[in-house]
Amino acid sequence: MDKIAKRIENCRRHLNFSQSELARKVGVTPQAVQKWEKAKTVPRGYTLEKLAGVLGVSPAYIQFGITDASSGGHFSVEDEKTEYLVTGCSKQEEWPFSISREQFSHFSDEQRSLINRYIEILWQSVDRKEN
Known part of the structure; x- marks a missing residue:
C-alpha cells in the first residue's frame, strides 16, 4: 500500500493539487485523500477509476505502477x-x-x-x- 500512497501523492503534487482540491474533483472527502496518501486505505472500484481520470493516469498505474506502452x-x-x-x-x-x-x-x-x-x-x- 505504501507504493500506491506514494504514486497518488506524487501525481497530485505534479498537478499542483491540494488534497482538498483532489478530493473535490474525485468526489470524496479530504480525509479520504489523506488516508490514501498515508497508506491507511486504498481507492477501489469507481473511486479508483475517477481518481485515475483526474490524475491523468490509468488505474493500473495507481495500483501497480504500470503504464501504457505505445x-x-x-x-x-x-x-x-x-x-x-x-x-x-x-x-x-x-x-x-x-x-x-x-x-x-x-x-x-x-x-x-x-x-x-x-x-x-x-x-x-x-x-x-x-x-
Missing part, C-alpha cells in the same frame, strides 16, 4: 527489478506485457500481494546468484 495496449513496468525479472532486459529495451488491462483490473488485493511477494522472492534469488 504498442497496442501492452504494458510496461516502471519498477526496474520487476522488469529485469520478467524480461531480463534493461528499461531502454522495448518490453510488452502479455496481459490486458481488463484482466489486470480484476486482480484482488490478495492476488496483487501474492504477485508482489513472488517478485520479491525472485529478485532475492537473482540477487544471490549475481553475488
